[in-house]
Amino acid sequence: MSQLVTGAGAVVSVGEGVDEVFSALCAGTSGLGELRGFDPDRYRGRHAYEIDDRPGPGADVPGRATAWLLRAVGEAARQAGLGEDLSGVPVLVGTGLRELRSAELAWRDGTAFDTGGRLHFGTALRERFGAERTHTFAGACSASLYALALGSDLLTTGAEDTVIVAGVDTVTESMYGLLDRVNAEPPDRVRPFDRERRGVLMGDGAAAVVLSREESGARSGALGRLRAVSMNCDARHVTAPDAQGIVRAVHEAQQRAGVTPGEIDLVLLHGTGTHLNDSAEATAIAEVFGADVTAPLMTAIKSMTGHTSGSSGLVSLIVALKSLTSGRVPPTLGLTDPLPEAADFRFVREPYPADVEGLRFAQIDAFGFGGVNAVAIVERATR
Numbered sequence: 001m002s003q004l005v006t007g008a009g010a011v012v013s014v015g016e017g018v019d020e021v022f023s024a025l026c027a028g029t030s031g032l033g034e035l036r037g038f039d040p041d042r043y044r045g046r047h048a049y050e051i052d053d054r055p056g057p058g059a060d061v062p063g064r065a066t067a068w069l070l071r072a073v074g075e076a077a078r079q080a081g082l083g084e085d086l087s088g089v090p091v092l093v094g095t096g097l098r099e100l101r102s103a104e105l106a107w108r109d110g111t112a113f114d115t116g117g118r119l120h121f122g123t124a125l126r127e128r129f130g131a132e133r134t135h136t137f138a139g140a141c142s143a144s145l146y147a148l149a150l151g152s153d154l155l156t157t158g159a160e161d162t163v164i165v166a167g168v169d170t171v172t173e174s175m176y177g178l179l180d181r182v183n184a185e186p187p188d189r190v191r192p193f194d195r196e197r198r199g200v201l202m203g204d205g206a207a208a209v210v211l212s213r214e215e216s217g218a219r220s221g222a223l224g225r226l227r228a229v230s231m232n233c234d235a236r237h238v239t240a241p242d243a244q245g246i247v248r249a250v251h252e253a254q255q256r257a258g259v260t261p262g263e264i265d266l267v268l269l270h271g272t273g274t275h276l277n278d279s280a281e282a283t284a285i286a287e288v289f290g291a292d293v294t295a296p297l298m299t300a301i302k303s304m305t306g307h308t309s310g311s312s313g314l315v316s317l318i319v320a321l322k323s324l325t326s327g328r329v330p331p332t333l334g335l336t337d338p339l340p341e342a343a344d345f346r347f348v349r350e351p352y353p354a355d356v357e358g359l360r361f362a363q364i365d366a367f368g369f370g371g372v373n374a375v376a377i378v379e380r381a382t383r
Contacts, residue, residue, distance in 0.1 A: 002379065003155050004222040006162075007082070007210035008318045009075030011068040012305045013049040013203050017075060021315075022322045025330035028351050030304045031203060032189050037101075038173045044186040045179075048171050049203030049306025062102035062113045066124045068206035069093065069168040073129065076164060080210035086129040090160060092151050093121050093136045094143030094167040096310040096368075101172045108173075121168070140368025141270075142231070143167055143310035144207065145376055148317070149229035155213045166208035167311035176202060190307065191334035192271030192300035193278050193342045200272045203306025207314040224321040225379040227361070228256035234371035240276050242371055246284035249373040250363070254288075257377035259361055262292040264377075266323055266362040268316035271300025271332070272307050281365065282341035296363075299348045303333035313366030317376055320362035324380035327359060328352055 010017065013031025014024040031049040037060045040046050051068065054060055077086060099119050106113040117123045122134035139146035144167025151163040180186060183199035191197040211226060230252035234245025254261065270281055286293050301319055302308075308315055323329045329352035338347065364376040 002214060002225040002227050003152060004212050004214050005209050005224050005226060005321060006212050006222050007076040007078070007080030008223055008321070009072035009208045010206070010315060010318055011051065011072050012205040012308060012315060013051050014304060016071065018318055018322065022319060025301055025304055025319060026328045026351050028331050028333060030333060031306065037171065043177060043180045045201065047188055048176065048201055050171055051204040060105055062105050062111055063099070063118070065099055065101065065168050065170040065206070066118065066121055068204070069121055069166055070124060070128050072206040072208040073125070073164060073166055076208040076210050082210065084129060086131045086164065089131070089162055089164055090133040090135070090154065091125055091131045091164045091166065092147040093134065094139055094147035094310050095136060096138065096140055096143055096169050097172055097175065098136065098138070100174070101170050104173055139310065140370060140372050141307065141309050142313055142366040142368040142372045142374040145229060145313035145364070145366045145374035146231055146372065148314065148376060149231050149374065151211050152226060152229050155211060162210065162212045164208060164210050165314065166206065167314040168206035169309035169311050170204045171202045187273065189334055190273040190302050192269065192273045192303050192332055193282060193338050194335050195337045195339050197273045197275065197278060200274050200307045203308045205305060205308030205311040205315055207311050207318055209314065209318065222381050224324060224381045227259070227377040227379050228253050229374065229376045230256060231374040234373065236371050239369050241280040241367055243280040243283040245371050245373050246281060246367060247287055249375045250284060250288045253363065253375035253377050259377060261289040262295060264296045264361050264363050265359045266320060266329065267296050267298045268320045268362065268364045269298055269300040270365040270367050271302050273302065277367065278339060279341055281367065282339060286341060286344070293344050294346055296346060297329050297348050297352070298345045299330055300332045301330050303335070304330065313364060313374060316366070317364045317378060320364050320378055324359045324362055324378070327357065
């Protein structure tokens, strides 16, 4: 049973608000910048995709991830006509690190921060929207699509008529330092699926959608339909992805959605710009799509937003819905020489025009540490 996406909200490094973010991405705008939140002299890398809302270079304040989440949820709720009172609506939040950056500041600088009540997001959602049922899920980089799958299940079983699903993460110094030491060379940008890719750079981001049962009287102005979400955990390796685990997730999503690979018009790839992830994803997509792999448009927006971790799947889903209705598809920046496994992919490398007809189905990939894989299929709203 398909479900309607009736509202959406987003905050990332390239802008705030779904329309502003989508327009910036379609124009090929990058959120890449010099590190702002902590001392870059301690790291080989010097860049990240940060939201520029700190008081100054090297300065940082707690609660930034929570603030973005509240703004994204507020935008989605307003668009869906839910207003400010969410006391009767479950809010499911996917994240990788919760408010870890705030905890870092409390430990490093003695900044006041309530780790007991503010490390998760339930307290702030209750204070801002009266949300009584909130759940925070830590599912690595596929967290927001995992939350989407759980929200979809609540609607399918009839337990709820409407749910809000969100995702949020911020660049933390500990994660930045970890990745800085893992990469053989410090990347200066994210270049998904390019032979010369060096690795991933993190980005700030939050996103939210309102999901409603189609028969519950949802408005005709829906952004699109969620046809299916699949999720699995292949648990093959702590960090290295497993192509076959991804294959199984993609097959299941398409099967649940009742579509064939040849019916997919657009793929929002996970595309982290790392050697192992891009190779595994490309191998899996090529296997699943087979002879149809040259048909769908493909893009990887982390080339402009960086890896927004737990929120990345939902950010891509919102972009996919906007692309299906507008015909505009954001490009993959920095892609000049695709890796062999992706040689037949129909990558969007320049801003794609708004004169495309016939885009109906899109697939969204999100894969995380530990082999937590999630894939969503969405359908264009009826015009």
